[in-house]
Amino acid sequence: MRRVIIDCDPGHDDAISIILAAYSDRIHIEGITTVAGNVEVEKTTLNALRVCELLGLDVPVARGAEQPLVKTREFAPDIHGDSGLDGPQLPEVPKKTAIEQHAVDFIIEKVLESDGEITLVPTGPLTNIALAIQKEPTIVEKIKEIVLMGGGTFGNWTPTAEFNIYVDAEAAEIVFNCGVPVTMFGLDVTHQAITTPAILDRINSIETGVSEFVRDLLVYFTKTYKEVFGFEGAPIHDACTIAYLIDESIFEFEKVRVDIETKGEYTYGTTCVDRLHVTGREPNVKFAHSLDFEKFWVLLLSALK
Ligand code: BDR
Numbered sequence: 001m002r003r004v005i006i007d008c009d010p011g012h013d014d015a016i017s018i019i020l021a022a023y024s025d026r027i028h029i030e031g032i033t034t035v036a037g038n039v040e041v042e043k044t045t046l047n048a049l050r051v052c053e054l055l056g057l058d059v060p061v062a063r064g065a066e067q068p069l070v071k072t073r074e075f076a077p078d079i080h081g082d083s084g085l086d087g088p089q090l091p092e093v094p095k096k097t098a099i100e101q102h103a104v105d106f107i108i109e110k111v112l113e114s115d116g117e118i119t120l121v122p123t124g125p126l127t128n129i130a131l132a133i134q135k136e137p138t139i140v141e142k143i144k145e146i147v148l149m150g151g152g153t154f155g156n157w158t159p160t161a162e163f164n165i166y167v168d169a170e171a172a173e174i175v176f177n178c179g180v181p182v183t184m185f186g187l188d189v190t191h192q193a194i195t196t197p198a199i200l201d202r203i204n205s206i207e208t209g210v211s212e213f214v215r216d217l218l219v220y221f222t223k224t225y226k227e228v229f230g231f232e233g234a235p236i237h238d239a240c241t242i243a244y245l246i247d248e249s250i251f252e253f254e255k256v257r258v259d260i261e262t263k264g265e266y267t268y269g270t271t272c273v274d275r276l277h278v279t280g281r282e283p284n285v286k287f288a289h290s291l292d293f294e295k296f297w298v299l300l301l302s303a304l305k
C-alpha cells in the first residue's frame, strides 16, 4: 500500500488522477493539497472538494500557494475552462470544506510523522513542495519518492517548456535538486496516454455516476486539445503518476540527469533532459518515456467500473 499526498491543481486530468487513486486498494490518500496552476487556488481547492464529494472520499483537503515563488501567475483557461473543471455538472458549493492548516504545513507534518513512508504526487506547479522543503529541509530525508507530472523534451506552454514547470521553474529547480528520488512523467510519455473515440465509447458503456463525470470531463478536454493544439485526443497527463504507483509495469523508464532552466530568454521552464548522458553528470531522475496504451486504459476503466 502506497501512502500518498496528491498535490494538485484540478484540472481535468488532476481530477481523473484523484479518481484513480481513490478506487485503488494499492493507494492510501493521506490528503490532497492544492496549488494555483490551471486556475486560481480558490478554484483548484473548490474543485478538489467537489471531486471528493462526488466520490464520497473522506480525506483532508488543504489549500496551498496562491502564487509561484518568483514569477507572476499564469493560468490555463483555454484548456480547462474558467472553473478549471468545465464540462461536467458540478456541485456549486460542496458540503465538504478545506482544513484550516495550510498545504505546506500539512505536507511537512505528514512527512515528519510518517517515518519515510509518504510519497508526494505533484500534478501541478511545484510551489507547495518547494515551500515545504525550504521551510523544513529535514523532510527530504523522510519523503519516500516524488512522483510528478511535469516537463518533457518538448513544450506545451512555450516551444520548450511544459506548463507545470514553466509556471514555477524556481520551485521545480528546488524539487529536482532536493535529493529525494524523483520519478518524472513528462509530455514524452503523457502524450501517449491519450483519449481516442474508441476509448470514449468504452467509457460510455460504463454506467456509473463517476464514469459519466469522467466522460464529460474527457469530452470537454478532448475538445479544448483539438481547439488549442489540433490534437485528435487529449492526454490524461496527471493520471500517469497514479497509474505508475498502482502498476509500474505500464511504463518504461531511463535514469537521466534533468536540470531546470530558470534564466533563458526563450527557454525558461525547460527541463533539460540528458537522454544521451552528454553531461556525464549523475542521474537525478527516473524518466518515463513510454507506456503500454491498452494496460493504461484497462486500469483507468476498471476504476470507473
Ligand atoms: C499539465 O498542465 C495542466 O494543464 C495539466 O493538468 C497537467 O498537469 C500538462 O502540461
Ligand code: CA
Residues within 6 Å of the ligand: 008, 009, 010, 011, 013, 014, 037, 038, 123, 124, 238
Ligand atoms: Ca495538473
